[in-house]
Amino acid sequence: MVNVFVGFVRACVVLVVSMLVPAVWAAGVGLAIWWRNPWTWIAPLVWVCVGTLLLARPVCRIARSLVARWTGTVILAGYREPGAVTQLSTGYWWNGYSYERSRRDAEKDLAMRVRWKDPANWRDLRFTAILAVTAGLAAAVPPAGVVTAVLGFSQSEPLLGAIGAVVAVASAPYAWRVFAPVAVRFLRPTPAMALADRVDELTAQRADATVAQAAEIRRIERDLHDGAQARLVALGLSLATAEKLMETDPRQAKALLREARVGAASSLSELRELVRGINPPVLNERGLVDAVRALAMDCPVETAVTAEGELRLDPPIESAVYFGTAELLTNAVKHAHATQAHISIALDDVAIVVEVEDNGRGGAEVSAAGGLAGLRRRLAAFDGTLEVSSPAGGPTRAKMTVPCESL
């Protein structure tokens, strides 16, 4: 009985929602017929167009929330969001399309443009039309049955009334159910919309990656210029002077040669550090797991590593995950003041998952300009993610997931 009642209410709701737009159309047609003047069709046409356009999106929003409430299925909307507006030095506001005098105007203008250019509009229109002739018609059955029953009994035609009542009760638990599959099928983002979103995302990632790469190359150039190159010049100078002094002042020449040797050793150690920062040799020689083990051994806090066997990944992913792990471990030492850490590396069919856990004081946050946000961006270049759980007082758990195929 409860099923029947709930079903009946839902059918009525579906009927109302799905018939909103057709009602506008019917009103337009009715208006045109009522006026009977062949030239007055323009006003009803405007009424139909404006009404449909204004109602399509609210109808879709309601449909989405109803499906979510009744069946628990979440349908992504995929509407475009208006971006941010910026104030220019002239005082005017620029929203990417036009200059406006005030922030409000700029935002309003942008919202309108985004709203009307959104490819989701076509999908919404299509959905409202399809909804009326599918779920709308199906949902109309129980109310129609009730109406028939009421009319039948009041007009003393008991057979018609009985048929109406039976139809209403029998169809009530099922009539609204057509709604959910129709909504799921026609209301999710279309492939074109999903592609458009993906293109936006990739454009942003490419910009990030290019900037990061350029910065990295500049850093390497600067390190070489101020470090190894300068030291080699000094080395050459020492050797040249020693050569000159060899006969006149052998003792000083010997001292210079010793100095040159020390210089060569320190430029080697500088180069070694630089190389380690670009691509750690052990990563190249042994792959991710052993490289992380080597990292853990050199770490000033006790660090255990558990890993599922040997795995070799694409070098760029391997490098990103390695440097991510190194950064998380450094955070555990520097910021969390941990005394123990644990790294686990696991690879399943679709992704590599690296978790770094410490017993430090916690409280780590992903702030816009912070290191963790930078790490998240670098992982995003591979469609990877970073999740951080770090309550104040610890422990901190950070999990990096990067989709990949093991080589």
Place this chain on the structure above:
Amino acid sequence: MRIVVAEDLYLLRDGMVRLIEAYGHEVVATASTGPETVDALLKWRPDVAVIDVRMPPSQSDEGLRAALAARREVPGLPVLILSQHVEQLYARELLADGAGGIGYLLKESVFDADQFIDALERVAAGGTAMDPAVISKLLSSGSSNRRLDRLTEREHDVLSLMAEGLSNQAIGQRLFLSDSAISKYTTSLFGKLGLTDDDSNNRRVLAVLTYLGLS
């Protein structure tokens, strides 16, 4: 001593051979790839081999793997591994069999020729020669930190030089201390760490490395 040199870069190989020959030792064979190195080691059974870690054909840790493979065939075959970078990980793998006769040094250690040849002779005699960089990383890493905090600074210095593989006499020379002072320090630090002192320097060094978790 009869020595095998494995190094893929001609300039370095040539320089190494000249240096070794200048100290009156004999280079019986050279190799420039991993497989060649294994062959040369097993064919010549040298007194000691000097091996570069990174070599063709894979340009990864060929030298290290060649050394380990040869030592599986001939246990305790003395090898001195040279590398542009040192890792505790590799040091542990080299020392894992506990047989001694292992050297693991940064390439620039050849700059000090006397010390380099000294290390080579030590390894040939079944001792060890660990790069100071490995030892300092080892002593400052998490697990060692707590166990070593009872040592005085001087004992710490002595321990790290001992872990590099030096004898009491050599440690005394480095720290400008007398032999008897060094034996006093070693006795006290062995007592603190609960290790039994051994007359043989090589066995003693291995005991220290084992204690530090390196083998």
